Amino acid sequence: MAFTRRGILLGMGAAGGLIAAWALTPRQFAPPLHPGEGEYAFDAWLKIGKDGVVSVAVPDLEMGQGITTLIPQIVAMELGADWRQMAVEPAPVSGAYGNPVLAARWSQLWLPMLSGLADAPDGLLTRRMAENDAFVVTADGTSLAAHELAARAAAAGARAVLAQAAAAKWGVEWEECEAQDGFILHGRKRLPFAALLDAAADYSPPDPPVLRAMAPQERAADMPPGAQLHFVRLDLPSKVDGSHTFASDVRLPDMVHAAIRHGPIGAVRLGTFDAARAKGMPGFIKTVAGPHWLAAVADNWWSAEQALARIAPQFAVGDRADSKAIGAALRKALRSGAADRVATVGDPDTWLKSKFDHVALYTIAPALHAGVETASATARFENGRLELWAASQAPQALRLAAAAALDLAPGDVTFYPVAAGGSFDARLDSDHALEAALIAKDVGRPVQLTWSRWQEHLAGRPRAPSQAVLSARTAPDGSLVALGLRLAMPSSTRELGGRLFDQRSGKDALFLQSSSDRLAGEGLIPPYGIANLKIEHVPVEIGLPTTRMRGNSHAIGAFLVETFIDELAQRARREPLSYRMTMLAGDQRLAACLQRAATLAQWGGGGAGSGQGLACWKMQLDDRIGRIAVVASARRDDRGLRVDTLTAVVDIGRIVNVDIARQQIEGGLLFGMGLASGSSTSYAGGLPTTSRLGMLGLPQLADCPEVLVDFIEAGGEPFDPGELGAVVAPPAIANALFSAGSVRLHHLPLTAEQA
Structure with missing residues (x-):
């Protein structure tokens, strides 16, 4: 996102703090941070105390993804602070932290008739909505895209006025000063931030802020598993000793x-x-x-x-929610419902009009979020x-x-x-x-x-159940010529929008399940170059309230596409890796992920009895793209589904914190493993049939496989890695089970009785 915020105002706040407020389209906000005794507030993002502690406001919900470390790390690297003196506090609800990136993605929810006018994060209408409505929502991996630049600008402004105060004492130009480890430096002279706070109140930062040449980042090659961390998670000590407040x-x-x-x-x-x-x-x-x-x-x-x-x-x-009725509604919609065409490439209607070389029907059960709390x-x-x-x-x-x-x-x-x-x-x-x-x-x-x-x-509301049919035409050598994907699924995002933006009750929002939902189809598009392609979403009302879940439509699309591609490779007697590689000429970075994952996992071709399966996928947020390839080793034994290893190679552009990125990929892979082995429920008489956490088939500690995560450093803006592993693990595991001797699995979860 281009930097467009201008007009930083710096002065003494009513609470005696140093306040820098953004002039936003075109009004200013009251300072959301309230400095305590001996603290000075800089903009909406940070405070510095006379004890040297830098407190950073985080507007996003911390739910394990590490955002309460990432934003302070961005501030610390831009400011030149000492990580040992960094602290974090939840930000109050304020338009100063509005999320225009998510507002643009969700424009169909708050501006349904004119969403095309607000589908750009930098658009005036989008920014005004995010700011005026205090649209501070944590979702869809948008936190860094929405807040990184603003947090950096605030830190750069604070660094500038501290440098100006020090330069005045030393009689030098402030541009010649540097900030490092909580000190302003000039040659051998140095002063701590705390000693400069009073004098800094007399200065104003440059407009626009002078950011450091290098954006915050770490190199994965410098941070292998077990390496000493430069930025230890700020929330870990309190979570370990039990004092963290949930x-x-x-x-x-x-x-x-x-x-x-x-x-x-x-x-x-x-x-x-x-x-x-x-x-x-x-x-x-x-x-x-x-x-x-x-x-x-x-x-x-x-x-x-x-x-x-x-x-x-x-x-x-x-009327009571019932799985039999839900299944019937999905089947009817899949067979004859009006569809929204999500994507079209080439002339798929001609190729798929009357003859298919292969067809597969899929069923996806409702999935429960199953949070610990x-x-x-x-x-x-x-x-x-x-x-x-x-x-x-x-x-x-x-x-x-x-x-x-x-x-x-x-x-x-x-x-x-x-x-x-x-x-x-x-x-x-x-x-x-x-x-x-x-x-x-x-x-x-x-x-x-x-x-x-x-x-x-x-x-609670589950991820929506769905049914899909995939059809293919292939060349004599088995190469994919045309692919059709038709998915019947409630429009969960539109339903959520009715509850969030229109304050509809869960019952009143149900009718929105049959509305068009562009976010329901975005995750269905394959990452491959396919000459003739059509993707269709059939929105359908099912009488069961639903909501979004980690991975969202990508978690559905990756399972459908990647297991179906494996079937096509098997029918063509082609090796699954090379079959995919022939279709990845347009995405060399994803091809590189796939090749490296195969190398690290000692891919043996995925032949019968090998127990190896692979899958790859791509997700995109504006100009940010995340790519992942996974090789799974799995089997069934007397305890059910067993996953022995998961090897993932990931390309997420610039990595802000390697350890947190690795944690997110590892956690996502295990979350996806849970979706493969369970996490679901059926409904009878309006009641879920699973009443306890232990009935969900979630992997226990003894079930967790060896997980290897590697990164490809290829540049680009950072993509949030939190959903990538959850998306690609289920199809990789399903493909591994087939190579281990199972039948082809067209049901999620991969329960034996529904194989």
Whole structure:
């Protein structure tokens, strides 16, 4: 994204701090950071204290992806700070941190009729929306693209005024000074940042900021696994000693706890219940009823949960979500539904009109997010004002929804962000926080609501189920001539948009499942050069609320395409690697990933009995591209699916932090392994059939394979690596199982009974 923010204003803030506020299209924001005693705030991004500590504001939700280290690292490298003196704090909800990159990607959600006017991050309409609506949303790997340049500019401005203050003391030009390890240097002279803060208030930074010539980055070759880290994750010490604050760790004076029961999925309302059954139970306080839920409040969560078990509320239910009906709706849509053409290359309709050389039907089950921490939120309602503590990927949407639910002005709702113990896009929704707010208002005391695992499965929204058919025409030598992919799937992103932007209820947003959704189709496009190609998405309403999940449509598309390509190679009696390489002439960087992965994994051709399978994929965010190739070694034994090794080679452009990038790829591969082995549920009578985490077939520590991750350093803007491994692991594992002797698997997860 080109640097377009101009007009940095620097002066003394009301709190006695040094404030630099952006002049944004065209207004200025009130400083979102409030410096404490002995602190000076620079712009919206950092504060420096007289103790030398540099505190960096992070607007994105930390959910394990390491953003609370990446943004401080960017600031530290640009500022020239000492990493041992870096600290981090969650940023308040403010338009100063608006995410225009995601606003452009999601323009169809907030500007459905004119989305083409707002599909560029630097467009005036997009930036105004991101800033005026405080669109601070953590999703789709956009954090670096949205915030890196602004954080660098703030750090560069702070470095400049500190250098000016030091240069005045030394009688030199400030441009001759350097910043390093928390000091301003000139020859043998040096002064710590802390000693220069008061004098720096008299100076203004250059406009535009003078950024360092080298953008923040690390070389993978210098950081092999086990190497000493230059930038240790800032969140690790507190996570290791247990002091890190997740949503369920919040404690307030006079706080009580709530458990909840939701009705089955479908047309539902709360029916009869007898709260007197819980009378006399230790710790029980009262019940609070919602339109389709009942909560019990007690002085501890277990007492509240046991009270609900004794009360056993009943629900009046109309239509109920059911897997048989969902499957029938998907089959009907796949067969005869109106499709959106996502992509067309060449003349696929002629090639695929009446004859196919190979056809395959696929079924993808609903997938649950299965975060370690279930939904939890704490609310306090006093004197007509609401305070909320929760982990949210969309905090402003949460504030607006809470204000509407309690009939408050948005300014009367204060949100305190806390970290998430896993999310994978589940915390784009905030039903639990709204429920906590309603319960707190009724009880008149601070309340922490925590969903049980069963309620998380029931009231949380899964990744949408889908069905697809792939068809191919091939040349006499087996080469792919024409490929057709038709996918029937609800438009989950449009449905989410109805909840986020229009504040629709989950039930009211269901009709959007049958709307056109360009994001549902973006992940279906193969990375290969195919002469004749057509990709179609059939949006369909299924009666089951859905949402986005790590990898999104790419996780569907990669599984469909990469397993089907393997089938074509096998039918042509061609080696899977070379079969793919012939179609990658247009993407030499992905071909390089594939070749290196094969070399590192000692690829033997993927022949029968080898247990080896490979897959590759490409994801793109504007001009940022992430590429990955994986070779899996897998088999089945008496314990079920076994994955022995996963070897990945990744090209994500400039790498800001090699260790975090490696963690994200490794974690993504294991997440994808979970999607391959389980993570799914079916529905009967409006209820999920899996009630516990142990029923999801997730890999345990003993099941985790040896994982090798290597990087190709080829330049370009950094691409977020968090979803790449999750996308490509399932097809690689499926292909490995076939080579190990399994039948071809057209179902996800790769359960034996559905093979």
